[in-house]
Amino acid sequence: MTKLLPLPDPPADTTSACLVLVDLVGSTDLAHRLPIQNYMALMTEFVQVMILSLEARGAQVLQHQGDAVLAYWDARSTVDACHAALDAHDRAARLSLAGLLGENLQLRAGVAVGDVLTGMVGGQRSAYGLPVNYARRLCDAAMAGETLVCGKVAALHLPGLRGMARAPLALQGFGPACETFVLRHADALHMKVD
Numbered sequence: 001m002t003k004l005l006p007l008p009d010p011p012a013d014t015t016s017a018c019l020v021l022v023d024l025v026g027s028t029d030l031a032h033r034l035p036i037q038n039y040m041a042l043m044t045e046f047v048q049v050m051i052l053s054l055e056a057r058g059a060q061v062l063q064h065q066g067d068a069v070l071a072y073w074d075a076r077s078t079v080d081a082c083h084a085a086l087d088a089h090d091r092a093a094r095l096s097l098a099g100l101l102g103e104n105l106q107l108r109a110g111v112a113v114g115d116v117l118t119g120m121v122g123g124q125r126s127a128y129g130l131p132v133n134y135a136r137r138l139c140d141a142a143m144a145g146e147t148l149v150c151g152k153v154a155a156l157h158l159p160g161l162r163g164m165a166r167a168p169l170a171l172q173g174f175g176p177a178c179e180t181f182v183l184r185h186a187d188a189l190h191m192k193v194d
Contacts, residue, residue, distance in 0.1 A: 002174055003194065010045060014035070014075075014115040014116060014117055014129070014187070015074070015075075015115065015116060015117075015118065016074070016075035016076075016113070016114065016130060017072055017073065017074060017075055017113065017114070017115070017116045017118075017126065017129075017131060018070055018072070018073045018074070018075050018077065018078040018081040018082075018111065018112070018113045018131070018134040018153070019050060019070065019071070019081075019111070019112050019113075019116070019132050019134075020059070020070070020073075020081050020084060020085045020109060020110070020135060021068060021069070021070050021071075021106060021110045021112050021135040021136055021138075021139040022050055022054075022056065022068065022069050022071075022085065022088045022092075022107050022108075022109045022139070023053065023067060023068040023069075023108055023139050023140075024043075024046060024067035024080070024105060024106075024107050025108055025144040026064045026105055026106070026110065026144075026173070027043070027066065027067040029040065029050030030103065030178045034093065034101065035165045038041065038101060038169075039099060039194065041140075042095070042097050042098060042101065043067055044101070045095055045096070045097045045098075046067060046092065046095060046098075046167070047058045047064050047067070047069060049091050049095060050064070050069040050088060050091070050092070051064065053084065053087060053088060053091050053101050054069065054071040054084050054088070054178075055071075056084075057080045057081070057083060057087070058073060058077055058080050058084075059071035059072060059073055059080075059083035059084060060072045060073075060125060061170055062124070062125055062127055063124065063126070064078070066138075066161035069176070070083060070127075070132070072116075072118070072125075072127050072134070075113050075114075077160060078111075078153060078158070079156075079158050079161070081185055082111055082147075082149065082153065082158055082161055083160075084146055085109040085111050086109075086146045086161070086183060086184075086185060087170070088107060088109060089106070089107060089109070089145060089147070090105065092105045092107045093105060093106065094139055106144040107144075107145075108139055108140075108142035108143065108144060108145070108146055108147075108148075109139055109142060109146070109147040109148070110134070110135040110136060110138030110140070110141075110142060110147070110148050110149075111130075111135060111147060111148070111149040111150070111153050111183065112131040112134035112135040112138060112149070112150045112152070112153065113131055113150065113152045113153050113156075114129060114131040114134070114152065115129055115130075115131070116129035116131055116132065117129060122145055127143070129174055132156065133173060133174075134150055134171075134174060137171040137172060137173065137178075138150060138171070138180060141169050141171060141180065142147060142148075146182055147182070147183040148166070148180050148181065148182060148183070149181050149183045150179070150181075151161065151178075152179075153179075153181070153183075154179075154181035154183075160185060160186050160187075161183060161184070161185060161186060162183075162184055162185075162186050163178070163181030163182070163183050163184075164181060164182045164183075164184060165180075165181055166181060166182050168180070
């Protein structure tokens with residue numbers, strides 16, 4: 001008779017959270033072009049820098065898989081999460097090993113807020129709920145160099161940041177007309193023209 005794993009303790013109440021997913025663009029192409037040792041070293045540096053930079057903004061990194069990193073903030077820290085998502089682009093572009101290898105790295109990011117349950121799975125903190133899936137869908141839909149946020153995030157007061165409406169997108173599991181916004185630093189929208 002097969003024994004099933006015991007069910008976990010009942011989870012705590014839901015909590016409102018902000019989830020950020022960052023994902024490297026073109027990693028499969030890099031894996032094809034670079035010697036495996038160089039590829040592994042580059043991915044290791046990328047993931048380490050992403051984890052450290054997200055944690056420096058107050059995140060709890062939930063997981064990383066390959067070239068994607070998922071981070072969690074309490075919803076009250078959504079501004080920090082958004083700044084961390086935008087900062088991640090610059091950090092990826094400045095990786096020292098990428099420069100030595102002649103590679104220009106870009107990433108895409110997705111940010112969503114809402115209710116989640118958290119708990120330990122395999123010794124690692126995990127989050128469950130629609131914002132986790134939504135952050136993934138937004139990240140997948142973002143173009144290289146973009147951070148896409150959901151309507152709930154864009155509706156918040158985000159000092160120093162602006163969400164620019166993008167045409168509604170069909171995101172798997174979220175319907176054919178999801179409101180999405182490209183997140184930018186406010187000063188990037190007011191470029192000086194001489």
